[in-house]
Amino acid sequence: MQKLSRREFVKVGAAGSVALVAAPSVKAAEKPKTEVWVFKGADNRALMEKCMKTIFANGGFGPNAKTVALKVNAGWERTPEQAANTHPELVDVFLEKALASGVSVVIPEHPCHRAEKSFPASGIQQVADKHNVKMIDLKTNKNSFKEIAIPEGKTLKKEQVAREFLDADAVVNMPVAKHHSGGKLTICMKNWMGAIEGRKLWHVKGLHQCIADFSSFMKPTWAIVDATRCMTSKGPQGPSPDMIYPQQVILSKDQVAADTVAARLFHDDPLEVVNYLAIARDMGIGETDVGNMNIHNIQI
Amino acid sequence: MSKVNGLRFGVRLILLTAALFFAIGGPLPAWMERIVPSLSPLVLIAESIAQRTWYAGVFWALPPLAVLLLAMLKGRFFCQWLCPLGTLYALPQKLSLKKKILPIRLNALIFWIIVSASLFGLPALLFLDPLSTVSRAGAWAEAAAWIPGLLIPLMLLLSFFQPQVWCTHLCPLGYLFDLANVRSGKRVFHRDRRQFITGLSIGIPAALLFPTLRHSSGQAFGKKKSKPSVLPPGAAEKFAETCTRCYACVSVCPTGIIRVKSGGSLNELSMPELRFDNGTCEESCNRCSQVCPTGAIRRLTDEQKHVTQIGIATIKKESCLAWTDHEYCMVCDEYCPYSAIKLIEQGDVACPEVDPELCRGCGACENACPAIRAGKAIFVHPLKPQQTVKGTA
Numbered sequence: 001m002q003k004l005s006r007r008e009f010v011k012v013g014a015a016g017s018v019a020l021v022a023a024p025s026v027k028a029a030e031k032p033k034t035e036v037w038v039f040k041g042a043d044n045r046a047l048m049e050k051c052m053k054t055i056f057a058n059g060g061f062g063p064n065a066k067t068v069a070l071k072v073n074a075g076w077e078r079t080p081e082q083a084a085n086t087h088p089e090l091v092d093v094f095l096e097k098a099l100a101s102g103v104s105v106v107i108p109e110h111p112c113h114r115a116e117k118s119f120p121a122s123g124i125q126q127v128a129d130k131h132n133v134k135m136i137d138l139k140t141n142k143n144s145f146k147e148i149a150i151p152e153g154k155t156l157k158k159e160q161v162a163r164e165f166l167d168a169d170a171v172v173n174m175p176v177a178k179h180h181s182g183g184k185l186t187i188c189m190k191n192w193m194g195a196i197e198g199r200k201l202w203h204v205k206g207l208h209q210c211i212a213d214f215s216s217f218m219k220p221t222w223a224i225v226d227a228t229r230c231m232t233s234k235g236p237q238g239p240s241p242d243m244i245y246p247q248q249v250i251l252s253k254d255q256v257a258a259d260t261v262a263a264r265l266f267h268d269d270p271l272e273v274v275n276y277l278a279i280a281r282d283m284g285i286g287e288t289d290v291g292n293m294n295i296h297n298i299q300i
Numbered sequence: 301m302s303k304v305n306g307l308r309f310g311v312r313l314i315l316l317t318a319a320l321f322f323a324i325g326g327p328l329p330a331w332m333e334r335i336v337p338s339l340s341p342l343v344l345i346a347e348s349i350a351q352r353t354w355y356a357g358v359f360w361a362l363p364p365l366a367v368l369l370l371a372m373l374k375g376r377f378f379c380q381w382l383c384p385l386g387t388l389y390a391l392p393q394k395l396s397l398k399k400k401i402l403p404i405r406l407n408a409l410i411f412w413i414i415v416s417a418s419l420f421g422l423p424a425l426l427f428l429d430p431l432s433t434v435s436r437a438g439a440w441a442e443a444a445a446w447i448p449g450l451l452i453p454l455m456l457l458l459s460f461f462q463p464q465v466w467c468t469h470l471c472p473l474g475y476l477f478d479l480a481n482v483r484s485g486k487r488v489f490h491r492d493r494r495q496f497i498t499g500l501s502i503g504i505p506a507a508l509l510f511p512t513l514r515h516s517s518g519q520a521f522g523k524k525k526s527k528p529s530v531l532p533p534g535a536a537e538k539f540a541e542t543c544t545r546c547y548a549c550v551s552v553c554p555t556g557i558i559r560v561k562s563g564g565s566l567n568e569l570s571m572p573e574l575r576f577d578n579g580t581c582e583e584s585c586n587r588c589s590q591v592c593p594t595g596a597i598r599r600l601t602d603e604q605k606h607v608t609q610i611g612i613a614t615i616k617k618e619s620c621l622a623w624t625d626h627e628y629c630m631v632c633d634e635y636c637p638y639s640a641i642k643l644i645e646q647g648d649v650a651c652p653e654v655d656p657e658l659c660r661g662c663g664a665c666e667n668a669c670p671a672i673r674a675g676k677a678i679f680v681h682p683l684k685p686q687q688t689v690k691g692t693a
Contacts, residue, residue: 077584077637112635112668114555117582181630181643181650200670203621203629234639275628 033294034287036261037251041300044228047249048093050300051224054251061103061170061221068098068105069168071195071220073175074122074135075111082239083229086176088123090226090249094174095131105131108164110138110194112237138162138195145197152283153213155205160197165218173220173255177227177262179235179242182207184274186236187262188223188255189215208275215255215276216285223255225262232266256286257293264290308380312387319384323438325551330587334360336384337435337546338593341368342414342473346426347594350418351542355595371477375484379467379474385430386467388452389459396463405468407475408492412499413506414472420507422541423594430466430473432546432593439547444562447570448545510541510567526564529573530661530682533581533608534589534598537685540568543596547572549588555579557663558588574610576663576680581610583637583662609687611661611680613640613654619677621670622651632665632678638689641665652678657691 037054039047055061061068072091078084091107098105107128111118115137119125128135138144145160165171175191182203183190189211193199195218202210227248231240246265252258260277263270271278271288281288325333337343338356341364348354354361367378379386410425417424426432427448437452439445455466467474478488489496531539532549550558550572557580561573574581586605589597600608613632621629623646632652633641640658643650652665661680669676 077582113582114579116554117584181633181641182628184628200631200668203627203631203670204672207628236634237637239639 031292033292034254034257035252035296036254036257036293037296037298038261039249039251039298039300040247042247043300044087044089044247045093046300047228047247048090049097050298051249051251052093052097055222056097056101058253060101061098061172065103065169065221067168068103068170068172068221069165070094070098070105070107070172070174071165071191072107072109072122072124073191073194074107074109074119074124075113075194076237077113077117077121078238079121080123081229083176083178083231083243084236084238085118085122085124086174086226087228088127090224090228091124091174092127092130094172094224095127095133099131099133103170105133106136106164106168107133108136108138108144108162108195110162110196110199115139136162136164138197142197148217150213150217152216152285154283155209156202156213159214159217161218162195165195170221171218172222172224174224175226176230177225177250177265178231178238179233179240179266181235183211183276185259185263185266185270187225187259188220189259189276189280192218208279211276212279212283212285215280216283220255221253223250223252223258225250225258227262227265230265254286256280256288259286260288260290261293261295311381312384312390315382316384316387319434320437323435323548323551325438325548330552330590333435333438333548333552334591334593335363337429337432337544337548339363339367340429340431340473340593341365341371342411342476343426343429343432343544343593346414346418346423347542349415350421350423351536351538351595352421353595355598356593357599360593368476368480371480372482375481376474376477378477379471383430383467384434385452386464388434389455389464389466392456392459393463395460397461398463399461401458401461402465402469405470405492406495407468407470407472408488408495409499409502410470411472411475411479412496413503416500416503417507420504421538422507422510423544424503424506424510425472426594427545428470428472429544430471432544435546435548435551435593438551439560442547442550442560444560444570445545445547445550526561526568528682528684529561529564529568529571530575530611530663530680531684531686532558532572532574532588532597533586533605533610533686534592534600535610535686536596536598539596540571542594543571544594545570545572546593548591548593549597552587552591554585554587555582557581574663574680576666578667580635580664580667581660581662604688607660607689609660609683609689611663611682612656612659613661613663613665613678613680615652615654616674616677616679619671619674620652621677622646622649623677625673629670631668631670635664635668637662637664654678655691658689660689 072086076084144162146163173188177187180186227246233242234240267273322332344364458465559575589600617623621627640655642653665678671677
């Protein structure tokens, strides 16, 4: 950077101050908008292929990234159609493209049902096997967990996190969006409850605050939301009689923004309904104002 | 050792090892768990008489009937070549002091008590069946399983004094083989006619009196009334009495929730029961109902299992995070595979209520409930008899 003389510095500074005072909107304009991509189309694989192209066109998993830890939802013994887990077709394409880019991928998951049941039922075990990717059952691999501090956490100050997520060069959060009786909705932020050990206690401490607190610590390189088919009742396990079929994949580097956009499929004003989104806004964890987002609607 | 003896020793050792593998079960297919305890024709016959039903079907009745046929032709061939318990008790033979510590044979008495009590609906003493005893070893990790399980080390110890004292003097299955042998059966029956009479005079009153006694026996043990047990899906009404404590269901349960009861009344002593601290009765699982060799757990189809109500959950509102602490919780609803938790809105917070027409009593809610202030807030209470759910989700 070229050195400024003192005189120039004062000039520029004065001009800048004047501009700031005169036009408060300048400050907002200087802050880049949060990029969100919404892919729509009937073919799940085509959606995900476009999503992966977008990822690689926007920095991929980061410079020199060698390892990726993928947080899917494979926690329930439910079929892909029942929408309790991330759709295996999306995971299949993710693995195919990610591996082709030269990174290695692991899929750690703390399932709600036994992994022996939920991983194969979700269909994700099969696609992982197909690509020789390891799924790690955090229900039985207890020594995977490592304690971390959450400096910005209000209620949750520390948590035991699967070290695969801590050690990876890049972390990708890839949940299915669905109804949830306690969390109202579960998308990206709440999906981290499958990466930690002490989730039972979150309900005791205050579920929504803990979800927001943990998301202040755990920020993925990419958040990919499976909104191909969604439960709008009886979540998170279902089966639900109230299904919607948005046929969307939502992509962002900001998981709060991805959650906000996905939540609008369920509620007109998600921040009114989903407390952890409102808390995330107040804590400044991510973008919850769609006015501050650059939403690319891409029809496929 | 002669050639035949050497061969026999090898065969027996292999069968003993295999039987223990089957008993422990683990990742083996469920039906393997059933092989050993269901081979006993004594269990098949006594249970069928006691329950007045041919619970075993054709497939699982054939092996024990083949064993019986073998006994008719060859007497105690099964004992000498195949029985895993016999092999175990034969191991200390060389070291045995060969003393007669049990001078009289009691096998006829035990056999006739079992048969006569079974005729009156109670298969008393059937837990002494040697093949159920072997299978019991699979539940060695359960403390309460050692009450009936002590039989094995005790008899093994006695074998050091009197060779194979169990097999020759006590085993009711061995006695059945003696009786069934076409060449010697009549003579054996005649020889033991006194034990026949004694067996009848103990077995019949026992079967008649036991059901009236058992309600007071809990107090007789000097304990407060134990919690009623949730039983495996398919449990017959007289589960406690018809179960031989072979623990095939305990070993085969993939989530480890079928445990051995400690405490309780005499008829429920060391019986299998469901406890949900470590797992739940999974929606898609039907293993325990496939392995029971006694009909204490009726065989269910997967569809039947799915609609069987083994209990109903009830909520302790004063412990509940939602009802009392106004927390966003609903973990019970989250984990309920049958959508049997209804959401009652209290302001913005959803609170749980159990729909008794949908709840199966699988314990997913009880297992997952995170409440700690006053302990868990949702518990499964058994249904006796078990039912089919009324509602459809």
